Amino acid sequence: MVEPTAQQVKEEKLYLQMGMTDEEFALAEKMLGRTPNYTETGIFSAMWSEHCSYKSSTPVLKRFPTKGPRVLQGPGEGAGIVDIGDNQAAVFKMESHNSPSAIEPFIGAATGAGGILRDVFSMGARPVALVNSLRFGDLTDARDRFLFKEAVAGIAHYGNVIGIPTIAGEAQFDQSYSHRPLVNAMAVGLLNHEDIQKGVASGVGNTVIYAGAKTGRDGIHGATMSSAEVTIEEEEELPIMQGGDPYLEKLVMEACLELVHYDSLIGIQDMGAAGLTSSAAEMASKAGYGVELNLDLVPQREEGMTAYEMMLSESQERMLIVVKEGHEQEVIDLFDKYGIEACAIGKVTDDKMLRLLHKGEVVAEIKADDLAEDNPVYHKESKEPAYFAEYQAMDNVAPEVKDVKQTALDLLQRPTIASKAWVYNQFDSEARGNTVVAPGSSAGIIRVEGTNKGLAMTSDCNSRYIYLDPETGGKIAVSEAARNLVCSGAEPIAITDCLNFGSPDKPEVFWQLEQSADGISAACLALDTPVIGGNVSLSNEVNGQSVKPTPTIGMVGLVNDLSEVTSSTAQQAGDAIYVIGEALPEFGGSELQQMLEGDIRGRAPQLDLDVEKKRQNQVLQAIREGVVASATDVSEGGLAVALFETVFGETVFGLDVTLRGEAVTALFSETQSRFVLTVREENRQAFEAIVEDAVHVGTVTAQEVSIKGEDGDVWIAGTASEFHDAWKGALECLLNSED
Amino acid sequence: MKIAKVYVTLRESVVDPEGTAAKEALHKMGYNEVQNARFGRLIELELDGSAEDVEARVDAMCKDLLINRVIEDYRFDIEEA
Amino acid sequence: MKVAILNFPGTSCETEVERLFQTIVKAEPTIIWHADATSLEAYDAVVIPNGAVYGNYLRPGALAKSSPATKALQTFAQAGKPVVGLGNGFQVLVEIGLLPGAFLQNPSLTFQSGKAALRVNRKTKFTSQYREEVITLPYAQQFATYYNDTPIAKEQIVMTFENNMFNSTQSIAALTNEGGNVCGIIALPERATEAVIGGTDGLPFFESILNNWSEQ
DSSP: OOOOOHHHHHHTTGGGTTTOOHHHHHHHHHHHTSOOOHHHHHHHHHHTSHHHHOTTTHHHHTTSOOOOTTEEEOBTBSSEEEEEETTEEEEEEEEEOHHHHHHSHHHHHHHHHHHHHHHHHTTTOEEEEEEEEEEEOOSOSHHHHHHHHHHHHHHHHHHHHHTOOEEEEEEEEOGGGTTSOEEEEEEEEEEEGGGOOOOOOOSTTOEEEEEESOBOSTTTTHHHHTTSOBOGGGGGGOOOOOOOOHHHHHHHHHHHHHHTTOTTEEEEEEOOTTHHHHHHHHHHHHHTOEEEEEGGGSOBSSTTOOHHHHHHOOOSSEEEEEEOTTOHHHHHHHHHHTTOOEEEEEEEESSOEEEEEETTEEEEEEEHHHHHTSOOOOOOOOOOOHHHHHHHTSOOOOOOOSOHHHHHHHHHTSTTTSOOHHHHTTSOOSGGGOEEEOSSSSSEEEEOTTSSOEEEEEEEOOHHHHHHOHHHHHHHHHHHHHHHHHHHTOEEEEEEEEEEOSOTTSHHHHHHHHHHHHHHHHHHHHHTOOEEEEEEEOOOEETTEEOOOEEEEEEEEEESOGGGOOBSSOOSTTOEEEEESOOOSOOTTOHHHHHHHSSOOSOOOOOOHHHHHHHHHHHHHHHHTTOOSEEEEOOTTHHHHHHHHHHBSSSBOEEEEEEOSOHHHHHHOOOSSOEEEEEOGGGHHHHHHHOTTEEEEEEEESSEEEEEETTSOEEEEEEHHHHHHHHHHHHHHHHTOOO | OEEEEEEEEEOTTSOOHHHHHHHHHHHHTTOTTOOOOOOEEEEEEEEOSOOSOHHHHHHHHIIIIIOOTTTEEEEEEEEEO | OEEEEEEOTTOOOHHHHHHIIIIISOOEEEEEEGGGOSOOTTOSEEEEOOSOGGGGOSSTTGGGGGSHHHHHHHHHHHTTOOEEEETHHHHHHHHTTSSOOEEEOOTTSSOEEEEEEEEEOTTSTTTTTOOOSEEEEEEEESSOEEEOSSOOOGGGEEEEESSOTTOOGGGEEEEEOTTSOEEEESSOGGGSSBTTTTBSTTHHHHHHHHHHHTTO
């Protein structure tokens, strides 16, 4: 193929195929002072894609609170960093791999884990844990079952081979994700303050080194693809997916973590979305320097690659490194120890340009800032959708339930609620021997090596609430994440987010994005959990339909002393059961409503951040004083599900409780800011003195289940194993169904 | 240049759950003529042609590394590239 | 006791073994990069930690044959000194011929992790410190099915799965060579040596090694 000339790019509007608009092309022309050639157009289009530039979401992201006494690095680098005391810091970020996972779920999900790990270790941190957040269709469709199974296997494969434990995560199922799943992966790392690295290319004459896998023609324009919607009919024409190699990444990671201690290291960055283009342009722009690369020197996997292909390839497991001039060999030798190819491909200049040479010619010359800083920013139109006012006007009424016990059993078997053991049993959740709490609890907890402290982590987002009321839903997502950490004995310290939405060109979608960001911001301020980084994934649509708005929250908390780690499940029969928080008839977006009516409507549950904060503080205080045996929050499915989950631990118990109010509301409402705790008999008095809203509702029993109303009406009765069996096997049973 | 194609299969006595799963899936899709499915792997070795005893060397490669005779059988063809 | 922890490319669980020997069972551990392990003479014991050695490519453990450490390991084992393969390390020992048999993919065809009940043969040098006959250890493997068409002698079987979930020959979870000094275990005793992490059922395994070999 002969590459089109600059003139052809302009006249034939070839930039449109690369995802650039007429206005954007004109802006690039103006910035350059000439018409960009084919390679340059590709570079502009990738750098100005939503994935790299956040051009549509920047105005929204600015709303987030990003500062706090613990924040050492906020948004803008590979990952955010928070201080955890003792000169140590936690480094974390969440990222989406939605589009690739919709096409080739094993590879897509695996490379998602790989990419987020590189973001963390390129900051100089050793990754210590992985978390994942999955959204799939409700598994009634064979394609969705296939997508889910393969995505889980892909995540498992990458994490297991590289030897980093997956210790937390969640999966929710809703038909809006059918054929358009969301696969969000979060990595958490640890480092000492002095080892913090940044992706900068500074110091004229310093050397740019390429390390890792060779560059191939895979994933070209992945960055633009990830911002494009999936049209099912076009699957056969999709670009070549970039495959991942966790073994290679393990070796690259070990080399990079050694390199962090070299005095000659200036900067290091992952070649992620838009590969060599974004890493080079961003490193130069951040440092205020320029970078000149000789593409003839780039290790290539295929013959005859053009500059365009090399710059836009998204081959995995590659790093761009800048070292002091004259120190190239020690870096090359270090990578060689691990069998990894590394070589010098360019140098740092003072002219602030990204300049590319290929076969003796300058093939691209663009100001680094034009690419990485001065991208167009759009203030998209925002409009309240018609449904919102209609739903807000609806009354809160409890749905009619004929058979309460059967309803409880049915809820326990919903894929969103059922045990996720089928998923997490495929993960090595204990690699490297620091896992204190493995998946299956409110939050995962990893010991901070060499200390008695722990890092707790979780991810959360109920997109049904966000759909009905994005601002309240945003508050709920953050509050629920914090609740999960608090229940496990941790103090929430910061969040990362992954904003998965439909097309930003739909004013209603953009409104959802804005409103939910406002809700998230309010909750982050109230709960002292700044946003230290994140990712935006827009245009998650299939055949023109948007997925439910899903701003996934990844939250990290600090456990001061591992003796304070608290189980989410009951420890012994005879312990008292307490509930914090009164149930109101709030069923909008509830699992019960979805199950009974096949859709959702009405008002999302309300949330008072002051009440939320007060209860979280009291629960954490009670846990720290050692008077709580187990704690969990009330979420999907309401109190009935939370009560059952409390007794479905390693040992399965029964329960005998008496609840106030009307049965359907008491059992299945999804009113927020509620908790279920168990307390040993001898600690009850001390506990009640701390948690003023706690109501004693009953007792953990050996096997018998009895849930009654105040008037003595038996609502639910049976044996624990009957309910446990239903909950435990439901997901696997659904996945093995054949229709 | 020569190309050695090494075909590796699980020994008859070894249970092959992947093959069983594929067979069952094919049956469900109406391919009832499938009596058995066995998975294996194909390894292609590009050889520079310098060695005279090509067959013996490829056989040694199989025994030394490429196959595990406790669980696998193998055969190979050598073609001119 | 000087313990060499042998790191192959892809080994990922070396630090937990190091920590265990440093702080819990008290020996002198050293992590050695495989390319530097041309001789292991200076050590009293060698441990191959868990982790996807060489990415589990070809067959788990197989590519370790190409490492210079393999020859040193064979010489070390012939001298009667203790060699332990944990998880993937067991697969390495099988592939380099220090233990009999082979490993197959799990019947589920997926990676599986969890905790398993294991029956302990307390008469081996790797289990002499156990007081209980049935213990619980974590496992995390995609190739946990031990296969052998020649029966393994009872004395060589160190642990068996109570519920033979991986359909392994003779339910084998851990075994030794005929000499009784090379042991592979597909479960992960190193992850059960602290109450706060995963229980302590793995501790006697390492204490047995120290007890039976440190005087020599």
